[in-house]
Amino acid sequence: MDNAILDAIEGFVATPWVYVALFAVAMLDGFFPVVPSETLVVTLGVFAAADGNPNLLLVILVAALGAFAGDHISYFIGRKSGERVFSRLKPGSRTHKAYEHVGDMLQKRGGLVLVVARYIPGGRTAATLTTGATRYPLSRFSRYDAIAAASWAVYSACIGYIGGAAFEHNPLRGVALGLGLALAITLLHEGVRFLRNRRASAAE
Numbered sequence: 001m002d003n004a005i006l007d008a009i010e011g012f013v014a015t016p017w018v019y020v021a022l023f024a025v026a027m028l029d030g031f032f033p034v035v036p037s038e039t040l041v042v043t044l045g046v047f048a049a050a051d052g053n054p055n056l057l058l059v060i061l062v063a064a065l066g067a068f069a070g071d072h073i074s075y076f077i078g079r080k081s082g083e084r085v086f087s088r089l090k091p092g093s094r095t096h097k098a099y100e101h102v103g104d105m106l107q108k109r110g111g112l113v114l115v116v117a118r119y120i121p122g123g124r125t126a127a128t129l130t131t132g133a134t135r136y137p138l139s140r141f142s143r144y145d146a147i148a149a150a151s152w153a154v155y156s157a158c159i160g161y162i163g164g165a166a167f168e169h170n171p172l173r174g175v176a177l178g179l180g181l182a183l184a185i186t187l188l189h190e191g192v193r194f195l196r197n198r199r200a201s202a203a204e
Helices: 002-013 017-031 037-051 056-087 094-109 112-117 123-133 138-166 171-203
Strands: none
Touching: 017 037, 017 056, 017 123, 037 056, 037 138, 056 123, 056 138, 094 112, 094 123, 112 123, 112 138, 123 138
């Protein structure tokens, strides 16, 4: 069963259609965050290390372009109906807190928040919708978002590539390792952020 699944995946990633799928998933994830774009990029990075298909540089480029396009769709959604979206969020929920946190960060640090928020669970969509809703200048949004999308694509693809290189003859284990590394880094980031916020609250 595993061999059949692996053969099917390897057959698909060797075709140009994989880049079309990657662009679509990365774009959708910008305004529909249940789509697992990071998982797909990590997985493709694994297969790129295992047998050279797909091409790692193309994976990074297409993922970045798809994320950039999706973020701009989210920005314009926020610009058009941001207040209505915010009013539907349940007060005290994780999503509501994420929007409030991103809004505060935008006031303090501006566009750099777009780069940081991409690595915070739920932060990417919250950041792009909030920048649109607050009518953050589009030119500045695009500039910072290009940095965010590119850094995210490089990070995700390289994490997958590391996993694929470690298990060159067993890509499925490489996928597991790559996703595990991504999860570990995310948890470490969240842990550091939690401790900083706790210290800041204690100081106040």
